[in-house]
Structures are given as structure tokens and as C-alpha cells.
Amino acid sequence: MKEVKVGLLGFGTIGAGVVRVFQQNSQVMTDRLGASIKLARIADLDITTDRGVQVEEGVLTTDANQVLTAPDIDVVIELIGGYEPARSFVLKAIENGKHVVTANKALLAKYGDEILAAAAEKGVEVMFEASVGGGIPVLSAIKENLCVNRFRSIFGILNGTCNYILTRMTDEGADFAAVLKDAQDVGYAEADPTFDIEGVDTAHKLAILIGLCYGTRVDCDDIHLEGISQISAVDIQFARQFGYKIKLLAISKEVDGEIEARVHPTMIPQNAPLADVDGVFNAVRLVGDFVGPVMLYGQGAGMDATASAVMGDVMSIARNQLTGAIGRTPAMAYCPTAIGKLPLKAMSDIVSRYYLRFSTVDKPGVVARIATILGNYQICISSMMQPEGHAVDTVPIVIMTDDAREADIRSALDEIDRLDVVHEPSHFIRIENTIE
């Protein structure tokens, strides 16, 4: 029976998950592949810590070169994370004719072009299903069975930390800071959570999805970013009263060859399937011109789910190697020559519905002054709420708008914030009603 040999760089949590797949499901992999698949070597600087999995003698090494240069290794799995030495190791693996599987979205966001060009040059495969949505097989769905579609939009809940925090804020009415602290204590948020809660991680993933769906390059720095740290318990409560939930969404829409690419807290209808994606679960909703809306849902992180996606890629490469079909499906879903660079729509030009929250003094005529300014910018009010029982002297006013241009909203809010009856800068959250 033929054999495919795998080398692993990085023996952390997900690395241990990969080892568990080999130990537990070796038979099922062979039964599906028609060949055996073997974990030949694992390199990590730390080879003494107990990861809860047994490794055969001679497999573990501190020397990455024993993976990168070993002539018998066909596929290298990179689970080191970060930029260096991950980038150098991946490039060296490619240089040595090895296929690469990685879960490293930061690496792909920054050095994806360089890595894919090197792989194309050398005729090896690079796959990265685990980099977006953990165990959810969304990249392979786009590259394979959904590939006859032109995609129209992408909506993703792609960061477990943010979704965990927003879910707990929603369920418990708790404030952001308190839940973040809890999340850090239980290990669902990093000590420095900026990367997650400010949406950077989500933007890395959205850039990959945009590339695969539309066949276009997008620079992560060009993606509009707003994190969840400004979301307050009171916004979540108002959202519920209007029939919405707040989620951190990655959003992209393609209209007439121009694309929107943005990450921000978004109100979505409570009965939308995405609204039930809670805790550390992730989901991606795509709309293709033929398939219509499709949603894929699953665990966005974790040792085992991520290992499933990593090993799914390894199996795909193994199938290609065994049948001589390396390069069967382009890494970015489109042939390199067909990949373009569609213009990004300026954020000021997007059209959305908006939730607006003002803190005003308790005087007659305040609502009229706010409504007049909105009207001057052609912003229609869809509904409005001024609740009972607010603090003395400060009245919250909540307005849901019809579709409006972002530039008009921002200009109107600037003007409203300069009114002497307005206490503090107004808040806004975009609303997406198109997710059925």
C-alpha cells in the first residue's frame, strides 16, 4: 500500500490535535484514501512538555530542518503561528518540494502572495482551510462544489472571542469589560485581546474569503475595521427591543465589479440563522448567483475542530499526490492569471440601515432638532424609541433609519453632536436586514 508522509512544525494545542487524529483515526483515513498516511516527524523547540498525547520514539525533534529537509516527507504542516520563523520555514519547505498546510491567517494575510508564488514556481500545493472558521469546511466548499457560482456577498462570524463576549453580554446583560475579564480568566481571550476584539483577526479571514469568492486581491489594511469594545449593554438591550441581535460580522458585497469589505458590530434580525450562532461557534453565509444563500456553521477554534480542517487539507494533497494531480485546484480558487484587483468601495459610499443612539438633555424640542438634521441629510426614520425610566437629565433617544449613505450619516451625526442639547458623542451600529 502506498504511503504519504507528513511532518509537523509546532507541537502546541492544535499540533496535539493533529497527533490525535493520526492516533485515533488512522484506519478511517486509510479506508477513505486507499493509502496509508503517516506522521513521520514533529519539530518543536519544546519537546519536554506533556501535551497529553503519546508520540513514538524518534518522531519528536527540536530541529525544524529534520522536517524541512527530510527527503521522505511529502507534506509539511505549519502550526507555529505568527510571522517568523513560520514564513521562513514555509518557504524552505516549498523550496524543498514539500506541500504545505497551514492554519496561519496572519501569515497568509501578510505573506500570502510570496508564499503562493513560491509554491506555484515549485509546483507544490499550499492549503489553509483551518485559517478561516476553524473546523468549518468553507474554503473547500468555495473552491470545489460551489465553484460555478459568482458570489454576491459574504457574511461571517469568524472570531470566537468576540462572539463569546457578545453572546454573554446578550444573555446576561453584562458589560463588555466584565465579560472580557471573565473570558481572559477562562482562556477564551488572550491577555492582550486587541487582535481579536478590534476585528483584526476577522479582517485577515475576510481577506481570504474575498480572494476565494471573487478572485480578487484585497489588502487587509484596506478593510474597514470596528471592534466590539464600544458596544454597551444598553445597545444590546435596545437591539433586542427592536428584534435584533448584535454580532461582529465580516461583510463583503460585490456590486457591479466594486466590492465592500468591512468588519464591524452589526444588528441582524433575531430570527436570522446567523443570530443563533452563539459562543465560540463560527458561521459563514455566502450568496452565490446560482446556489443562493448557503450557511456553514461549526466550531471556529479548538484543538480537535482545527485539527479536522488541517488534516482534511492533508488528505486532499495526499489524494492529489497519489493520483499525480498536484495543482488540481488553484490555492486561491481562481487560476493565478485570472485573479484581478477589483476596486474597493469607499466606506463613505456604502448604503445601510443604521441604529443611532443619542444622549440628550430632558427638554422640549430635542427630538425635533435631531430629526430635522437627519431629514436635511435625506435620512428617513424607520422607528424611534425614547424609553421611560432613564436617569435624571439624560434622555436616551434611539432611532432606526431606513437605508442611508454612510457619508450622510456621519455628517448628520457630526452636526447633531455639536448641538448643545446633546450630552455625549452619539453611537451608531449598522443594521443588516438582507440576511434571511
Added chain:
Amino acid sequence: MKEVKVGLLGFGTIGAGVVRVFQQNSQVMTDRLGASIKLARIADLDITTDRGVQVEEGVLTTDANQVLTAPDIDVVIELIGGYEPARSFVLKAIENGKHVVTANKALLAKYGDEILAAAAEKGVEVMFEASVGGGIPVLSAIKENLCVNRFRSIFGILNGTCNYILTRMTDEGADFAAVLKDAQDVGYAEADPTFDIEGVDTAHKLAILIGLCYGTRVDCDDIHLEGISQISAVDIQFARQFGYKIKLLAISKEVDGEIEARVHPTMIPQNAPLADVDGVFNAVRLVGDFVGPVMLYGQGAGMDATASAVMGDVMSIARNQLTGAIGRTPAMAYCPTAIGKLPLKAMSDIVSRYYLRFSTVDKPGVVARIATILGNYQICISSMMQPEGHAVDTVPIVIMTDDAREADIRSALDEIDRLDVVHEPSHFIRIENTIE
């Protein structure tokens, strides 16, 4: 540029969808495939009806042999439906060395073994993504990226007709017969709806999922079947009061090498993602030992969504043909030699929670007599409801049980139905709480 040529058998609704994909998305297919793909011939007995799509001169024929025997055609799409002539045509296409893509689950359920054996013998591919869940890429997900998992369970909403009817009954409080009539009027239900509403179609799809997930053959006739015709508006109303929705589910669980395979109305928690799958949408929820729960959601039927899945298969075969990788992934996800036949668990042995509804006379002691019989069979009551405002002389009693053996439930209900205080045969609906 290389070219792959496709022939189409059956120019009905989905056939017209396939033609639309070729006309509208030819460029996107070429950009992703790196080769051109052409619809060379369409055979249908009726070549005069307007399907709303233009076809080039010379492409349309009434002679299936012009597809089946044409030396230039690489892939044959079978969209005739039913058993014959679909079976003969598929076998002839295979005999002539052509790959086959079909959406015909009835054909696969009855003649799948014969067709796959012929294809293996001849070294051609047979793919059938569109046969389960319409446009949802669930079969390719199981065969490709999720393939390192041992699957533990399958839950599917797989029949659009049933889901449309149950959704309308739930939203409007309407009765089954009235909604069925409406569904027939708008074309969401066949004139003879038996195949759909009694769960036969769902069972065909479940048999395919079981094969791909567990690597086992299951005979459709061995799948336990209950349709939705016995569901009444009052059951839906009680379900809501207990926090549940009623869906027709395909269910399979694998425990210790034994599998459950059943199709029946099921109560699932209102906040479960599957509970929001409404109308003609379908969804499949799988649990793998590594990936954990994964749900895929989309349109289960319709011209365009089904054409997306059909053409996704065509693209997959084209990729294999272009790279010389025919046979890259086994049609049934496992190598033929690894496919076994796991024993089916007897329906009497399954364990579930149950919703029980009794119609009793309005006398003291009735609840006690029912509860005593349940207790005698070791069936624990989880909650109970006897609503106000019922008809004179007839009291509905609703009981939700803890986990109980099906055999015990049936024996207890038999005994209860023989009580002189019970008006009509009792109703039961199984409850699934394990879907988070």
C-alpha cells in the same frame, strides 16, 4: 486551451438551470478550472417547449444516443428522474466510458450499487451532490475536507415540501390538510404528495448520507419511516408552549458499531440552529469525532440551486480528467473494499425523550391511571400540561418524558389506549435535545 464536453439528458426545470450556468458563468468556470467547459448536446423527448433559455442550433436532440454514444462527450448529466429510462441511460453512458453526474436519489437508492459497480469496472466517475440537500455542498464536504472524521450522528431537514408545510402550520396555526392543498396550488407539493410527506424521499437521502458518513450500506426499506400527515395544529401549539418546534428529521446515530436510521417528525428546541430552517430551505447537521457539530444550510431544491450542485460535480470531474486523476475520491467516500454493513438498531431499542398527547374523559383519577402505567414501564415524566379551555368531556393531557426505550413507550401507550377513560389513540412525537 483544453476543453471538457458535457452532454445533458433531460431538459426540464433543473436542466434549464444547468443551461443557464453555462450561459451566464462560463467565464467564471474557465477562470477557476483553467480550461473551457462546454455543453455540447441536450437530449429530451420534448424539444419544442420553451424553457426560458436559448440553446444553440444543433445542440438539442430527441435522441439520447446522441449524448450516450457521441465520442466527444466526456461527462453525461442525468436529469430525467425516476427509474427508467434513467437507469439504462446511465449504465449505457458508463459502458461508453463517460462520467456521470445525477441528481436522482430514487435511482441511487434502488440501483446505486449496480451503477457504482459498473462505473468502477469501467474506471469512470459517478457524482451526485444534488441528490441530497439541493444546492448544499454536503456530500463533497463529507468526502473531502471532513473526511478524517468518524461521524457520530446525522440530523437532516431534507424535504422542502414537508418543511414548507410544517413551517406554515407553525406560523399560521393552520391544519395539515389545508396547507397541503395550498402547497399543491403553488407548486411546492406534487399532485400525489405521498413520496414527500410520508418521508420516502427523506429516507432515500438519509441512506446516501449514512453511506458516506459511516462507510456502510443501508437499505432504504430498513429505515424507519413516519411522515407528517399525522401532525396536527394542536401538537405544534403544545410544542411551542414547551419551547420546541416540530420538524421532519432524518436521524442517524452510530453507537458502538450499530446504527440508528429513522425519519420522523421530531421536536427540537426552538433555539437550535436547525429550528430556524424554514420553508423550502434544507439543512444537514453532522457530528464528527474531531470537527464536532457542523451544520450546512441552503436551498434544498429549485432550478438554480440544484444546477449549482450538479455543475459543481461536473467541475470536479473535469478537474480530475484534466489532471489524469479519475477516481481521486471514492464515489461513496470510502474505498469500495472498506465499505461494510453495520447492523441497524431495532426501532424498539432506541432511546429518546417523548411528547405524549392523550384525549381523556373529564373525570378524577385519569392522570393518576396514565402516570401509573408509565411508571410501571420505568418511564419518567419530565413535565406535564393539562390546559384550560378544552372541549366539554374531552381533556387533552400532554406529557413530556425523560429518556425512555421506544419499546416501553409503545407498550405503555397500548395499555393506556385500552383504558375506558381514554377517547382516542394517543399521539407521540420523539424529542431531540442533543442538537445544540
